[in-house]
Amino acid sequence: MTPSDAQAQIQDLRRQLQSLLEAAHANERKLDRFDALERRLVAVSSMEELVNLLLVDCRADFGLDAAELWLLDPDGELSRALPSLPMVKAPQLLDNHGPLKDIFGAARTTRLxxxxxxEALLRKAFDPQATVRSAALLPLIRQGLLIGSLHFGANDPERYDAASGTKFLDRLSAIAAIAIESMLNRERLRRAGMTDGLTGVHNRRYFDHRSLIEFSQAVRHRYPLACLFLDIDHFKAINDGHGHPAGDEVLRQVGGLIQRSLRTGDLAARYGGEEFVVLLPRTDLAGAREVAERIRQMVQEAPFVMPEGGTVSATLSAGLAMLSSDATSFAELLSAADRALYEAKRAGRNRTIADTEGETA
Structure with missing residues (x-):
């Protein structure tokens, strides 16, 4: 070997060493970023923070061109919890496993x-407007169940190579799945503390808290606030004639009819026994009367299906009151709605009466 050949070989070895050192430093920086992300995932305190971290912060921290989060939500838990959250980008909620099976099949492992x-899969996994050329698709698995997927996309076709390792991504998907399950469990506990277990509407404790807030806001901003008191007619007869399980089923289904009749921002709660109370912010007398009548008619027309088969009929009475301009407490509005309900009962039941007029709707 000539001196020039030896020198060239040394230079080549130095370049290889430098390349290895640069790769090692790059991996170290990548590891630091993943470690920082994992720490933040473990420390999140809300579903809003978690979603923003995965879809917004990850995209910025890792120089991604697209990020998507799919979450399985067959029972609508997340759809009820997420719409009110101020998120820059929302996850896609799935009502079945079909889209996840299309991506991962039976393997359920990270795909590069x-x-x-x-390319057809890339179009499914990302917004149609995105120009993703390469991607990492991470399955989110908890206790052996596939609960969703996290998608990282890049316009650079070389960013994600199918032959590359997935160690960092696998760890990230595991930590993300744990964080998501933790937030879901926290949300379930939170909802359990403010939800009536039988009917699914809010409970009396939550209503007492929320009603004071709604009263304060209505007084401060001078917008109308309507209150409905709803009571199932002859409920004792349903229990006596069909049994308490039948009565429970009527309560549960009436709660569902009430919830479906309301807008986002309205509040329904089980006040006690067979009584429900509804608050309608920014709703005038005509609008509140319309809501009360819609609920009353839905209950009157509904065939309440019993657990053992067959159906039971039911009706309800409604008392309606509007917040007066000189009210000094929410209790005044509640009492007015209660008086109107008493009048509806006294007038023959299955009707709506407004306290402000004392007339049948």
Whole structure:
């Protein structure tokens, strides 16, 4: 070997060493970023923070061009909890496993998709407006169940190579799945503390808290606030004639009819026994009367299906009151609605009466 050949070989070895050092430093920086992300995932305190971290912060921290989060939500838990949250980007909620099976099949392992491979899958996994050329699709698995998926996309076709390792991504998906399950469990506990277990509407304790807030807001901003007191007619007869399980089923289904009749921002609660109370912020007398009559008619027309088969009929009476301009407490509005309900009962039941007029709707 000539001196010039030896020198060239040394230079080549130095370049290889430098390349290895740079790769090692890059991996170290990547590891630091993943470690920081994992710490933040473990420390999140709300579903809003978690979603923003995965879809917004991850995209910025890792220089991604697209990020998507799919979460399985067959019972509508997340759809009820997430719409009110101020998120920059919302997750896609799935009512079945079909889309997840299309991505992961039976393997349920991280998939790296490069150029020329599974382009149809890339179009499914990301917003149609995105120009993703390569992607990492991470399954979110908890206790052996696939609960969703996290998608990282890049316009650079070389960003994710199908032959590359997925160690960091696998760990990230595991930590993200734990954080998501933790937030779901926390949300379930929170809802259990403010929800009536039988009917699914809010409980009396939550209503007492929320009603004071709604009263304060209505007084401060001078907007109308309507209150409905709803009571199932002859409920004792339903229990006596069909049994308490039948009565419970009527209560549960009436709660569902009330909830479906309300807007986002309205409040329904089980006040006690067979009584429900509804608050309608920014709703005038005509609008509140319309809501009360819609609920009353839905209950009157509904065939309440019993657990053992067959149906039971039921009706309800409604008392309606509007917050007066000189009210000094929410209790005044509640008492007015209660008086109107008493009048509806006294007038023959299955009707709506407004305290402000004392007339049948």
């Amino acid at each position: 998709i490069g150029p020329g491979h599974d």
